[in-house]
Amino acid sequence: VQLAESGGASVQSGSSLKLSCVARGFPVESHTMIWYRQAPGRQHEWVANIYDRGTTTYSDGVKGRFTVSRDDNKNEVYLQMANLRSEDTALYTCGVQIGSSHYEGQGTQVTVFS
Numbered sequence: 001v002q003l004a005e006s007g008g009a010s011v012q013s014g015s016s017l018k019l020s021c022v023a024r025g026f027p028v029e030s031h032t033m034i035w036y037r038q039a040p041g042r043q044h045e046w047v048a049n050i051y052d053r054g055t056t057t058y059s060d061g062v063k064g065r066f067t068v069s070r071d072d073n074k075n076e077v078y079l080q081m082a083n084l085r086s087e088d089t090a091l092y093t094c095g096v097q098i099g100s101s102h103y104e105g106q107g108t109q110v111t112v113f114s
Helices: none
Strands: 002-006 010-012 017-024 033-038 045-050 056-058 066-071 076-081 090-098 101-104 108-113
Touching (some): 017 033, 017 108, 076 090
Antiparallel strands (some): 017 076, 033 045, 045 056, 066 076, 090 101, 090 108
């Protein structure tokens, strides 16, 4: 199992950004894919899920601004982020639970400046 995130950047507040997560070794359509983030000095934080059936859930802090989606043909998962705020600055990772094992990628850095 491999997960590789990309798309992070340094952007101005109010901007939009789309993160990608390429998955290898398993089909994303058959698993719940999870986006997390971790800001310096803060705990690892859950951001959003996309379930095998395609339904999605979001943390209160990103609901209405972030959208998670996937492309089953490319075996990729995405996090579309809009109206970014300084508090969204973090290292974003995607993860999956397969059986008793949890996997996460190395992450992609998002920095939002005023």
